[in-house]
Amino acid sequence: MSGNRRRSHGEGSVFKYRDGFAAVLDLGWIGGKRSRKWVYGKTEREVLGKLADLRRRQKLGQNLAAAPRTVGEWLDEWLRMKERDGTRPSTLQGYRKLIENHVRPSLGKLALDKLTPTVIRRLLAEKTDAGLSATTVRHIHGLIRNSLGDAEREELVHRNAAKSVRPPAMRQTERRALGVDEAKRLLDVLRGHRLEALYVCALTVGLRRGELLGLAWSDIDFDAGTLTVRQTVQRAEGRLQLVAPKTDRSRRTVPVPAQTLALFRAHRRQQAADRLAAGERWQDHGLVFPSKVGTPIDPDHIDRTWHKIRAAADLDWLRLHDLRHACATFLLVSGASPRTVMKVLGHSQIGLTMNTYAHVLPEIERAAVDEAAKHLFG
Secondary structure: OOOOOOOOOOOOEEEEEOOEEEEEEEEEEEOOEEEEEEEEEOOHHHHHHHHHHHHHHHHOOOOOOOOOOEHHHHHHHHHHHHHHOOOOHHHHHHHHHHHHHHHHHHHOOOEHHHOOHHHHHHHHHHHHHOOOOHHHHHHHHHHHHHHHHHHHHOOOOOOOHHHHOOOOOOOOOOOOOOOHHHHHHHHHHHOOOOOHHHHHHHHHHOOOHHHHHHOEHHHEEOOOOEEEEOOEEEEEOOEEEEEOOOOOOOOEEEEOOHHHHHHHHHHHHHHHHHHHHHHHHOOOOOEOOEOOOOOEOOHHHHHHHHHHHHHHOOOOOOOOHHHHHHHHHHHHHOOOOHHHHHHHHOOOOHHHHHHHOHHHHHHHHHHHHHHHHHHHHO
16 A cells, blocks of 8 residues: 555545654644644554544543653652642652552553553552552552543543452451450550550540540530540651641541540649650640650550550450440440441541441341330330
């Protein structure tokens, strides 16, 4: 077939080029300059296929005039975008770790608009075969999917290829739940401990570790019997930081039991003594649970302290985060609605609450049916 044959309007200019063929797609005037996109191939048929693919991507919304980027270059740009948008430092740190350890080595040099579902699926399969947990592989998939979503909105790609890839399924492992007798044994061990109020607050109010460490005295309303979650402590970039909660649902005001409020009052008296002993070394951040000199406590320190407490209570299996789960379980069994539990815990969706605590729902349903039967049959 001759390389000099004229083609119909809109088909594109295909011509001989060196040892093969080339074609040009006219993109019009952009920024005062004529913009064109070139494709090359060994045969005229190959070039026509590439030309058709360009038109298809253009029709689907991809900006063909945008400067070409590799996946690695886009991820660097995407991280800068997320930082400007106010993404939390710890989240950015997690993104960078996933990118540098798992994504960039395999995909970094690939052209962004050449990233396909097959390439992503193979990467996830490689990571799974290498022994990474399903959770980590799902995080890798989520990062790629989110970054491609922004690339699609920027018209750098015509579709989000990661949406067509199914991440590995999570294995549902039912963790042991803290029983009432075990909780009472834990409370006995905690009695008089320097951080008794912190751990009891986790058990009775369900705050996360970072939320407990970020709690300020101004966030507690002793008259109303409530506390408000406004900030959290995180370690990012080698230092502790006070940051806003991750979601709007995490910013919440919740009721506090009278027993926990009493522990807060006792803890405030203890803190006054700490402040007096520290003298000029005291750095006031207004925190309920600071170090002995007023600074935020390292979350790792809380974990180390917790390990000693759970061992003393003969509860070596119990994680600190399990106190939050125990709080939710006790609320549900006591008759609280899942939506109430969702609000107390600061879950973003009711489905998360229902799925996390599905193991106690049959017990609640049985109690409700039995109670209804009592009204009917006496």
